[in-house]
Amino acid sequence: MAEHQEPILEVSGLVKHYPLTTGILFKKQVGAVKAVDGVDFTLNRGETLGIVGESGCGKSTVAKMLVNLERPTAGEIRFKGEDISKLSGKALKSVRRNIQMVFQDPYTSLNPRMTVGDIIGEPYDIHPEVAPKGDRRRKVQDLLDVVGLNPEYINRYPHQFSGGQRQRIGIARGLALRPEVIVADEPVSALDVSVQAQVINLMAGLQDEFELSYLFIAHDLSIVRHISDRVGVMYLGRIVEIGKDAEIYDHPTHPYTQALLSAVPVPDPEAREHRERIILAGDVPSPTNIPSGCRFRTRCWKAQERCELEVPALAVPAEFRHVTGPAAHDSACHFAEEKQVVPSEEPQEPQDPEGKSNGPG
């Protein structure tokens, strides 16, 4: 799918800090919630980049900044080379046509007092240049058909639909302007499991049909693996590891990724017995008070003095720099090592249960 590596969206040094203030009328800043604290990634044309991480790690804030619902505190978002994060007025409006969003909760993302026709047709009201007035109703019905809904439902209200159907309406609205990039913020996590697969497969089908690039945000690792070409793992406002899906899932080198993957349910009881479950100590630190150096060090079993002093860069770790193979991908860890936590198809030896052994400086 992503054979031609033409970047369509490049994000560098993206930061979003929400100020914490006190005072009733005249507010004074006393701190900041560092929701996103330096995120870099590239989304290529026709590719799906999955972003995973636990609640509160800043995934949704990144999504909101990409569709310009939030202004970044710092950093750049380049769409086809142009920085869109500081645009306003007409220029912003025309860029919005190319980057659209699918929301998490289909129960709150559709206006309950608008008909489906009005909801899907609203993009054409806002961007009248896309579709002439007489043509809109047909376009809306086409979109309903494309997402697998009956085009006759145009005069119905959202409450007359099930969760999966509502999410299809949300996808149709996202497609209306024929965007090139779709940012999907946990598009299936509010749906029943049996409907999740339908919606995911619909999205995968639409990607080929409309040549879309997806930024797919989720906390469900197996769904991200199913749809993504590349995966980025976020922790506390930063991407800690990013690479092709096989690199991340089968050859994770960052301890946080390894811990996250070890929590994925394994449907095979044989394999489940042999796998190691990494249980992290403590809670995620507060985003108002992020640890120095490596932000994962407070929960990491490998943490040493260096982790406290030096921020690890998101790059291919030194020990893998000269090898070619799936382990050689970007990972922000001083002591990165490969560790297979998701059991592969054939049974294997149980791994070193200590896992704490080394640490080549």
Add this chain to the structure above:
Amino acid sequence: MPEQPHEPEGAIAATGMGGAMDLATSEGATLEKTPGGPQGTGPSEKPRSLWSDAWRDLRRNPVFIISALVILFLVVISLWPSLIASGNPLKCDLAKAQEGSQPGHPFGYDGQGCDVYTRTVYGARTSVTVGVCATLGVALLGSVLGGLAGFFGGFWDSVLSRITDVFFAIPVVLGGLVLLSVVTSNTVWPVIGFMVLLGWPQISRIARGSVITAKQNDYVQAARALGASNSRLLLRHITPNAVAPVIVVATIALGTYISLEATLSYLGVGLKPPTVSWGIDISAASAYIRNAPHMLLWPAGALALTVLAFIMLGDAVRDALDPKLR
């Protein structure tokens, strides 16, 4: 999993998901079986919107029709009271004071010997004007200020919230005594102005709260991500979803304003005779409730009917604007 994205969801559930039919998909299947739906939606039918659907709904609602007819009747007799009352409300005969119903004077006479029927009909103009204008003024000022403060937030929101706090601290009757005692004009407008001045913070607070609730919904974010302007967000997305509590409180407040006018008149700072109003008559009659209850009954009944009509109208409009109730 075999998947045809062009098939409706119910069909996918049957082929792709096998036995895994859950509530959502079976719901989809039900929708599938009745493509016409309860509203008879057909492909050739013209597109509908919330307002046209609400109007369709209202036209069929007996509560709306009855309350609208009552209000229409009240408006007509406010404008042309002589249509149904031939007497003069100011022509009184003390000899007939407190007399009950008699031919030609179905409602009897009041304490001054004036005809209660004529006074009730002529009083509608003042009372309906006070009630409707004060309610409209309060609802418009309050919901615009509160709505904008809630939508934009920030500094002006804080300023407005503190101002409403100040107004809440002013007792209505005391405020009326102070402010209206300096007014010499004997028209309804100073009274209405006073009610709007003291009434708007109540609506403003309700509007602010419901706008803040509405604006946090994802569909507002979705419209913003599409590039919608603030006025579109406010008019298309936030107002229809935030207006219900304002309608309810405003229609209930309408009765309060009509009786507040009576209270102010009783205290001597509202309207003075020869103005005829239900409020003046109710407060005058309340002293004789045991001797001559008919003096209180008719103007109070007219007031109750008016308030009821407006509350029912507000209810019907609110329900018509909620598609879930159809």
